Amino acid sequence: MSIAAIVITFNRLELLKKTIAGLRAQTQSIDEIIVVNNGSTDGTVEWLAENGDIFVVTQENVGSSGGQYTAFKTAYDRGHEWIWAMDDDVVPRPDCLEHLVANIAANKVVAPLRYSLDGTPFINDTIEFNLTNPFSNIWKRLLKKEDLVSDIIPATGLTFEGPMFHRSLIEKIGLPEKKFFIFADDSEYMIRAKKAGFSSYIISKANLDRMLDAPDLNKEFSWKNYYIIRNIIAIDVLHGSFLVRWLRPYAYLISWLRKASNKSDRQTVIKAFKDGYFYKSDN
Structure with a gap:
């Protein structure tokens, strides 16, 4: 079993160092760490060059979506059987991958339960999308605290903060929508996965810590x-x-x-x- 951990980064060197340290500390071995550098200018290039155990792809800043596209493709092209995806602002706990591996199957996508800066579970995953009722928004049901009593939680809308999947997923549905640039590329990908017959789950014992607060995208208008x-x-x-x-x-x-x-x-x-x-x- 060959596992690649893929990380997307852009001008977050100090956070990236913590993400990489978390990957190196896993109790379940990782065969290769792949970092896609989206044109960072904060010393990331130089730091990555000093770390020979990381396979690096450097490209212009094409957003997190373009970064995930490149990372998925790179891991697949390099022959890895299993792919573990994340951004540069999360740190998996040491036994995170071990718990994910204990629950993998070729037709499943499994992801960790994420934790916020205050140490509480980050309740932001979509359990079910609404793609049939035009009079309600797309998020039919979100993860709730009462769902956390289960060790394995069915959830259609996993984010790109720790999901693990078999390479056959890429073979069946392709790569993330790189033109999305930011936002909802993970939602779109998981909708495709479900349509292709893949099930997806949050594994409660597999934990990952977020290093940044979630932005309030509705607070004020921006680019x-x-x-x-x-x-x-x-x-x-x-x-x-x-x-x-x-x-x-x-x-x-x-x-x-x-x-x-x-x-x-x-x-x-x-x-x-x-x-x-x-x-x-x-x-």
Whole structure:
């Protein structure tokens, strides 16, 4: 069994060092650590060059989605059977991989239970997506504290913070949507995985610590909102029912136009709507 741990990084050298230390400390051996460096300028290139046990791919900053695309492809092309994916702002606890490996199967995606900075479980995974009802949003049910009593929790919407899967997943559904840049690339990928017959689970005893607080993307308008709006609409267009494809994008358009406070923001919303509505997948 060959396992590759893949990490995406961009200008977070001090956090990256902690992620790599966490990987090196695993009780279950990792055959190769692969780091995709999205054009970092903070000394990451030099530090990675000093670490001979890391296979490095350096590219321009194509966002976390483009980084995951490259990392998935690199691990697959290098012949690894199992792939363990994460960003540079998480640290797996020493027995995290051991617990994941104890629950793997070729038709399953397994992921750790994540913990916040305050030491409490990070309740942000999607248990089930809504791809049929146009009058409700895409997140049908999120993980709740009462779900944590189970050792194995079915969850369709795993994030790219620690999922482990067999290379056959890539063979069947392809690679992440690199054009997403940021936001919801993991949701879109897991929807594809479910449609292809893969089941997905959170393993409660496999734990991973987040090193940053989750940003409140709805707090104020920023350049990230373009990708949030476009990508959610693109998921509806790619995977939603007939009514979801034709109705819900307009609901998102109206909702975000109400949040936009100036002409520039409104133009961003309209562009995101158009680009999402006519999005074409590379897969």
